[in-house]
Amino acid sequence: MLPEFPEFKEIDLSDRSAVERYLARSPRHACEFSFANLFIWRDFDRPRFTTIDGNLCVLIDPLDEPRFFLEPLGNGTAALAAKKCLDHAGRISRASSEFVSSIRADACRIEHMRDHFDYVYRVRDLAELKGRRYDGKRNHIKAFERSHPKYEFVTLTAADRGEAMRLFEEWCASKIGDGDRDNPGLEFDCQRWALQRAFEGFDSLGMIGCGLSVGGALAGFMLATRLTEETACVHLEYHSPGMHGVAQTLFREACRNTLSRFEHVNLEQDLGIAGLRRHKESYYPLKMEEKFDVVLKGAARWTSRPGL
Numbered sequence: 001m002l003p004e005f006p007e008f009k010e011i012d013l014s015d016r017s018a019v020e021r022y023l024a025r026s027p028r029h030a031c032e033f034s035f036a037n038l039f040i041w042r043d044f045d046r047p048r049f050t051t052i053d054g055n056l057c058v059l060i061d062p063l064d065e066p067r068f069f070l071e072p073l074g075n076g077t078a079a080l081a082a083k084k085c086l087d088h089a090g091r092i093s094r095a096s097s098e099f100v101s102s103i104r105a106d107a108c109r110i111e112h113m114r115d116h117f118d119y120v121y122r123v124r125d126l127a128e129l130k131g132r133r134y135d136g137k138r139n140h141i142k143a144f145e146r147s148h149p150k151y152e153f154v155t156l157t158a159a160d161r162g163e164a165m166r167l168f169e170e171w172c173a174s175k176i177g178d179g180d181r182d183n184p185g186l187e188f189d190c191q192r193w194a195l196q197r198a199f200e201g202f203d204s205l206g207m208i209g210c211g212l213s214v215g216g217a218l219a220g221f222m223l224a225t226r227l228t229e230e231t232a233c234v235h236l237e238y239h240s241p242g243m244h245g246v247a248q249t250l251f252r253e254a255c256r257n258t259l260s261r262f263e264h265v266n267l268e269q270d271l272g273i274a275g276l277r278r279h280k281e282s283y284y285p286l287k288m289e290e291k292f293d294v295v296l297k298g299a300a301r302w303t304s305r306p307g308l
Helices: 013-025 035-040 079-089 123-128 132-147 158-175 186-200 246-256 274-281
Strands: 048-052 055-060 091-095 108-112 118-122 152-156 208-214 217-226 231-239 264-266 287-289 292-296
Touching: 013 035, 013 055, 035 186, 035 231, 048 079, 055 079, 079 091, 079 292, 118 123, 123 246, 123 264, 132 246, 152 217, 158 186, 158 208, 158 217, 158 231, 186 231, 208 246, 217 246, 231 246
Parallel strands: 231 264
Antiparallel strands: 048 055, 091 292, 108 292, 118 264, 118 287, 152 208, 208 217, 217 231
């Protein structure tokens, strides 16, 4: 049972069915509207639920920016809920273009959030990698297959938590400079917490896990869930550092196998990280899921995501 405003409830695995009933009434295609995403990032985003005028309203209070609501979910007339959300927090963020079109422009500032646009691809395209534009991806895969001809594509379960955490720590260590190993920063802590939460709720969240095994050890893995009937959302993905072609091979094999029942796959946002943006653009997204920041005029301005 979800509370009514002004009461709030912190997210718990037991909330999944209630939240997904609201999502079923008004499906959204952005990664923020995945129950799994809300749960696994709960230690960073600190989401809380309430209901307003028959709508589910999620208040996000992240560690790196001012709090905001996601757009209300529920019945077709969310104007009252949106007004109460804006009055309470001053901001509705990661909002869809459909929601923004219903907002009075004279009452709010509305801004694109390019760093938070989701990358959406056709699964079949990434399973086949046809055409010259994917030459580089195929070359990386061939190099991996030559070096590791006996690799295996494997399905992950909750029991693989230890091996996945081992690989994450290996990946994390490769990203941290020698002088930072005792203080790696919030960025890596948040990813570690999210990965632990994903395995904590693996079955309850409907987690879809797959990986590549080389010599009996996990060399790369990804965790995803169903976002809509047609779209999977990849939440976490890690690879053995320095293993040439492992990332490209894992992604192709996942689209050929585990994700093949979906038409589309959402790889979430790039957060303005240049290397991550180049990587996601290099797979030629079918579309970008646009998001907007809606700030009540007179509220404090926030226009960029601070570094972690």
